[in-house]
Amino acid sequence: MARSLDGLVLAPVADQAPGQVGTRTRFAYHEKDGEIWAEYEGGDVVRGHPVGTRAGDRLDFRYVQLKTDGTTSSGHCVSEVVELSDGRVRLDETWEWESQLGSGTSAVEQVPERAP
Template sequence: MRRQSLDGRTFRPAGGRAGSGAVRFEFREDDGLVWATYRGGPVVVGVLAGVRDGADLRIRYLQIRSDGRREEGYSLNRLERHDDGRVRIREEAAFDSRGSDTSPVLDEVESA
């Protein structure tokens, strides 16, 4: 994928479980450092931070769920481009307290 900043882009889970589409990720990027805040559905608040090298994105995240549980994790991601120019973030691996209970794909949406 041609290098294009994630700064100011908004993402939501693609398809996925009921309620997961309500989660909204607001990304920032500066010189390969990437961070985001997210919330919605079962997530009261979440934060992630990581580094980007071309189309590869390595992140750590922490989120608080509506039932009070704290979840932490690490994921390796690959940035892809839709035919219409929007960005897709595809998770390649994740290790967290929930096992595989995560949405493996985020699609860019128009910012509100």
């Protein structure tokens, strides 16, 4: 099993469709006793919150978000936690909107820590 997500900041590796999560979005993850949750914002997203569970290297969560245009949306995501060769974490995601049409795949990777 890859290391804990607790305290990690992740960012998408590519932009999604306009008005959704993009490379300027940052996810701050938390993990405890098989539970995962996060806060995210940036780009077209004012505020977002995923919450769910982790079993081994599989995450299963639902998310809600508020966009800059004032609309809200929600969906479901299943992710695989992968440890990269440089020690950072990547989430390979398969997601589907529940409040609107649309589904797809994406990836987010741990943002490298800055040197002091």
